Amino acid sequence: MKRIRIMAAGLLMAGVCGAINAQSGIEKAGGEAAAIESGDAESAGLDKSAESSELTAADGGQASLDKQYVEAHKVEIRSGTFSSTVEALPECLELLNKGANISVAITDKSPDLAALSSCLDGYNTTLDLSACTGLKEIPAKAFYLKSNIKAVVLPASIEKIGEKSFSRTSIEEIEIPSATKEIGDFAFAGTKIREANIPSGVTSYGVGAFAENGSLRAVNADASSSILKSEDGVLFTRDGLTLVAYPAGKEGDSYEIPASVISIGTEAFAYNVKIKSVKLPSTLVRICGYAFKGCSSISEIELPATLVSIGQDAFDGTSLKSLTIPKATVALGKNPFNSCSSLSEINVEDGNLVYKSEDGVLYSNGGNLVRFPCAKEAGDFAVPQDIAEIEPYAFENVKSLTSVTLAGGTRIIDKYAFKNCSSLKRLESAESLVKIGRQAFYGCPVENLPDYYVGTVDSYVPNAVDAK
Numbered sequence: 001m002k003r004i005r006i007m008a009a010g011l012l013m014a015g016v017c018g019a020i021n022a023q024s025g026i027e028k029a030g031g032e033a034a035a036i037e038s039g040d041a042e043s044a045g046l047d048k049s050a051e052s053s054e055l056t057a058a059d060g061g062q063a064s065l066d067k068q069y070v071e072a073h074k075v076e077i078r079s080g081t082f083s084s085t086v087e088a089l090p091e092c093l094e095l096l097n098k099g100a101n102i103s104v105a106i107t108d109k110s111p112d113l114a115a116l117s118s119c120l121d122g123y124n125t126t127l128d129l130s131a132c133t134g135l136k137e138i139p140a141k142a143f144y145l146k147s148n149i150k151a152v153v154l155p156a157s158i159e160k161i162g163e164k165s166f167s168r169t170s171i172e173e174i175e176i177p178s179a180t181k182e183i184g185d186f187a188f189a190g191t192k193i194r195e196a197n198i199p200s201g202v203t204s205y206g207v208g209a210f211a212e213n214g215s216l217r218a219v220n221a222d223a224s225s226s227i228l229k230s231e232d233g234v235l236f237t238r239d240g241l242t243l244v245a246y247p248a249g250k251e252g253d254s255y256e257i258p259a260s261v262i263s264i265g266t267e268a269f270a271y272n273v274k275i276k277s278v279k280l281p282s283t284l285v286r287i288c289g290y291a292f293k294g295c296s297s298i299s300e301i302e303l304p305a306t307l308v309s310i311g312q313d314a315f316d317g318t319s320l321k322s323l324t325i326p327k328a329t330v331a332l333g334k335n336p337f338n339s340c341s342s343l344s345e346i347n348v349e350d351g352n353l354v355y356k357s358e359d360g361v362l363y364s365n366g367g368n369l370v371r372f373p374c375a376k377e378a379g380d381f382a383v384p385q386d387i388a389e390i391e392p393y394a395f396e397n398v399k400s401l402t403s404v405t406l407a408g409g410t411r412i413i414d415k416y417a418f419k420n421c422s423s424l425k426r427l428e429s430a431e432s433l434v435k436i437g438r439q440a441f442y443g444c445p446v447e448n449l450p451d452y453y454v455g456t457v458d459s460y461v462p463n464a465v466d467a468k
Contacts, residue, residue, distance in 0.1 A: 086111045089119045098122040110134035113142045126151040133157050138165045161187045183209050200224035211267040216247040248272045257281050264291045280304050287314050289333055310336045327351040335393040337371055344375040369394050383407045390417045406430040413440050
């Protein structure tokens with residue numbers, strides 16, 4: 001015989017789920033206290049009011065009566081605490097409204113985490129996996145984008161935490177088990193973790209493991225770690241050559257990178273909106289992709305003469321006003337100055353073998369227009385005669401640009417080249433032009449595009465022309 005009792009104070013259920021304790025809210029006309037008991041036809045009964053009037057129903061009618069009563073009195077079960085196997089979890093959750101706050105302790109030794117993650121959708125969850133002693137790996141993206149996951153306790157058996165496994169969840173703290181050997185790329189990126197402690201046994205640490213987290217104050221490596229070390233909450237490789245992570249929520253508005261550092265890692269400073277000034281060491285060789293992405297308070301930075309490469313979107317979203325690229329810099333990743341809305345000039349030091357600048361516009365020596373700064377006053381712009389290709393994103397978000405005249409040698413306008421140039425109304429084309437990349441003029445009110453540019457999605461090439 002199944003028996004369920006719902007009361008104003010809470011809910012108690014016994015069954016395959018084990019013991020469940022849940023808080024409920026009951027709205028009721030006239031402020032009546034309610035209790036429902038359901039069972040078989042012989043034991044079914046309903047206490048409906050303080051007068052204890054009793055209703056009975058024939059076999060088969062009790063379930064309908066219970067349903068009508070619950071619906072009429074708007075029972076809402078808003079929280080629950082219980083232990084369950086993953087298989088039994090859906091039955092446990094049947095009684096809880098979506099949006100409920102739940103604490104779940106999983107009892108399987110080796111649970112199906114994909115099924116578990118799916119079951120928990122819509123519930124604000126504190127998850128305890130400590131009893132899952134056969135679980136050695138949290139798979140890649142196991143809880144990715146599950147913002148409903150508020151806290152997690154990992155079992156001591158965990159050896160690997162996969163890439164993006166907890167990325168974009170809402171967890172505020174995590175204890176990484178001492179048995180852990182591998183933490184994947186972006187494993188805890190975009191969470192609310194305030195302090196991260198890396199055990200000594202970790203021998204593989206992924207890029208951006210705790211990146212994009214404005215709550216993070218420190219990343220600490222165990223003193224016995226063979227691959228990492230930390231200084232004042234800033235994480236480095238053990239040899240001190242790479243700055244791995246400067247926490248996005250670290251206090252202070254300035255930082256001087258140690259002289260030993262030759263590389264700034266992927267997303268190392270990303271989304272730290274507090275920091276205004278970073279002094280780069282004279283030994284620096286490489287700035288990896290997204291290194292300063294979203295550091296909106298950085299308005300100036302001096303690149304050292306030793307710098308060889310700048311990665312993709314490295315300064316995306318900063319407030320840089322001008323920048324000088326050193327003579328030694330011969331490699332720029334895709335759109336390193338994306339969304340730099342204050343950038344008015346990009347200069348290149350004389351003698352650079354790959355890049356050059358004219359009037360604050362960045363070009364390659366091979367004949368490409370690489371980047372027109374977002375904040376540069378543009379109006380009418382004439383592409384120089386020696387430029388054969390306008391690179392992807394070259395003019396993106398240049399709001400002051402009203403018209404462009406192509407040079408006689410310009411053959412290609414690459415994808416997204418003029419994306420969101422919201423004032424661009426006229427393009428003076430050239431006979432040499434053979435290709436316009438996909439969405440090259442997305443968000444532009446251009447009135448006279450070439451006839452063969454008939455859409456905004458694919459690449460468009462004139463008939464019988466082979467654009468190489």
